[in-house]
Amino acid sequence: MSRGKILRKLASEVLGEEVAKRLWGRIEFIGDIALIRIPPGVEYTELIPLAERILREFKYVKSVWGGYPGVRGEYRLREYVHLAGEKRSETLYKEHGCLFKIDITKVYVSPVLGFEHRRIAELVRPGETVINMYAGAGFFSIIIAKLAKPARVYSIDINPDAYRYMVENIRLNKVGHIVEPILGDAAKVVEERLYNIADRVLMPYPDIALQHLPYAVKALKDGRGVIHIYLHVKALKGEDYFAKAVRMVEERFKEIGIGKIKVLNKRVVRMVAPRVYQIVLDTEIA
Incomplete structure (x- = not known):
């Protein structure tokens, strides 16, 4: 089963089909951090059970964060809230054979x-x-x-x-x-x-x-x-x-x-x- 299908299944089981439709495609992985973009009208606390399921299902994920819509300021930063796992926002991320160290709250x-x-x-x-x-x-x-x-x-x-x-x-x-x-x-x-x-x-x-x-x-x-x-x-x-x-x-x-x-x-x-x-x-x- 693809990662997308797994996420859709998890979101549906934890939050119900209606919320899952708005949510599962908004989950991203950066290194060993999973990011859930918080939809309008959803409180971040509602996403904690899903974050905990993501940690159990994807063993390489060590930390899960929620991101509020939009970026702010001249540095284009998103506001994040920690949901589950290690309270760590720095990770190593691979893309096209290159390795990047980043902190999602600072970059x-x-x-x-x-x-x-x-x-x-x-x-x-x-x-x-x-x-x-x-x-x-x-x-x-x-x-x-x-x-x-x-x-x-x-x-x-x-x-x-x-x-x-x-x-x-x-x-x-x-x-x-x-x-x-x-x-x-x-x-x-x-x-x-x-x-x-x-x-x-x-x-x-x-x-x-x-x-x-x-x-x-x-x-x-x-x-x-x-x-x-x-x-x-x-x-x-x-x-x-x-x-x-x-x-x-x-x-x-x-x-x-x-x-x-x-x-x-x-x-x-x-x-x-x-x-x-x-x-x-x-x-x-x-």
């Missing part, structure tokens, strides 16, 4: 982005210089360094805890000769020292990507190259969310004086709320 992390981490890495060409403007604990940056052949990856984050874990993860994965960790505000870092050097820029922070787009353009060599823009798009019933995303990005490029771009690819990363989608556009300025 933004989402297993849903695993496909995206690899997808971007497979687009990087040998010898490229890459700037990751919002690197967190280094997932995109390190996976690019391990799976592609970039010349350099500049990996920026403003969160001191994320920076500390990023430095540790660079060491763990032995990519210090490629990935340079930088603590600071991405816009200021680009303005001060990383302008006109990049072939590719990553902007995986949907809330501020459009705001910071001028700095991503400044980072490109001679203003030409690829920018991966992540954004949240709210689509009305029947509205084409891809068309809306492209329109939002094209309008922003025009505001900063760039009239023509090429959209190389577009995809939905995930749904973040009813009719609100996280979308990535791979754009190129030629």
